[in-house]
Amino acid sequence: MDEYLLNVLNESTRVISKLQILSNYFEDDVVYKIYLRTQVIHDLFETNPEISASKLELFHLQFTQSVIDLLKRIKKNNEKNVSLVYDEIQLNNDLIDKMNESVYTEKHFNLDKQRQTLKINTSLRRLYQVLSDDSTDFPFSKNILSFSSRYAKDFFYEVSPELFDELVTYSHEEVYTNTYALIEKKLLGKLCKYDFKTDFYCGLKAGNVIVEVYKFQNTDSYFLFLPSRNLFLFFDPVKISELDLETTISKKSTIIQELRYKSDRLESSILGLKTYIPPDIRALLQESYHKISDISFLDTISNADVQANVLKTMLRTDMM
Numbered sequence: 212m213d214e215y216l217l218n219v220l221n222e223s224t225r226v227i228s229k230l231q232i233l234s235n236y237f238e239d240d241v242v243y244k245i246y247l248r249t250q251v252i253h254d255l256f257e258t259n260p261e262i263s264a265s266k267l268e269l270f271h272l273q274f275t276q277s278v279i280d281l282l283k284r285i286k287k288n289n290e291k292n293v294s295l296v297y298d299e300i301q302l303n304n305d306l307i308d309k310m311n312e313s314v315y316t317e318k319h320f321n322l323d324k325q326r327q328t329l330k331i332n333t334s335l336r337r338l339y340q341v342l343s344d345d346s347t348d349f350p351f352s353k354n355i356l357s358f359s360s361r362y363a364k365d366f367f368y369e370v371s372p373e374l375f376d377e378l379v380t381y382s383h384e385e386v387y388t389n390t391y392a393l394i395e396k397k398l399l400g401k402l403c404k405y406d407f408k409t410d411f412y413c414g415l416k417a418g419n420v421i422v423e424v425y426k427f428q429n430t431d432s433y434f435l436f437l438p439s440r441n442l443f444l445f446f447d448p449v450k451i452s453e454l455d456l457e458t459t460i461s462k463k464s465t466i467i468q469e470l471r472y473k474s475d476r477l478e479s480s481i482l483g484l485k486t487y488i489p490p491d492i493r494a495l496l497q498e499s500y501h502k503i504s505d506i507s508f509l510d511t512i513s514n515a516d517v518q519a520n521v522l523k524t525m526l527r528t529d530m531m
Contacts, residue, residue, distance in 0.1 A: 367414030
């Protein structure tokens with residue numbers, strides 16, 4: 212084997228190795244078929260030294276190197292897009308970590324509303340006793356206001372100011388009043404009848420003002436507690452029938468879930484972004500493959516300039 216042919220074959224092997232690496236990267240059938248066909252053409256020259264090695268040299272110069280340059284540019288562009296996706300995922304994860312530091316979870320909320328219910332029931336029992344004895348004792352449990360201040364922002368349902376005003380409006384003739392509280396007379400009677408057994412139902416807010424709603428156990432009766440005025444009134448649940456009370460997850464937890472879902476979706480898109488080949492370029496590669504697969508390709512290899520020029524034009528476009 213003469214030195215010129217040996218040098219051409221060695222250089223051909225190096226070029227084909229680059230194409231093989233790109234074929235493995237993209238895992239695209241067209242790119243893989245081009246790689247295989249290029250290897251076949253190389254083998255043809257290696258086993259038939261009588262064929263002018265200049266044709267193989269010209270083939271790689273006009274075609275293979277253009278394909279490699281084109282795929283490298285696509286790869287570089289894809290990697291840049293993947294990097295941007297990873298940056299977005301990292302930003303999402305950083306935000307999730309920050310929110311997790313301050314978010315009150317649904318588990319915390321469910322535990323604390325049980326504690327709050329116990330405080331309310333105990334406080335109402337004491338209030339009944341205070342009113343009955345005409346005492347000046349303070350009836351409310353310690354930190355009874357902390358529950359709303361902690362959970363209202365994330366777990367209480369927003370209502371209109373008009374509805375809120377309607378819910379807390381009362382007639383002075385219908386309430387018992389002392390230094391510490393106001394409670395509807397009939398409500399106090401019903402609480403006594405049912406032994407002060409109630410459960411937290413939901414929280415409502417209008418801007419910065421809130422109410423806690425409680426339900427008598429084993430009945431369809433409800434009452435509200437307005438912490439800012441220590442006011443207790445009967446409550447009609449029909450007035451909030453349009454609210455989706457099944458949704459108890461906090462707003463922050465919802466945002467965290469959405470961010471996690473978005474990150475997962477971005478993560479799953481990375482492989483597709485990494486190996487993406489624009490349709491127009493893929494169509495060109497498919498056409499190129501058909502040309503080099505033609506049985507008479509070697510006879511016309513010196514005329515491959517047209518196809519090579521199309522590939523090189525692609526390198527100068529913004530199609531990727």
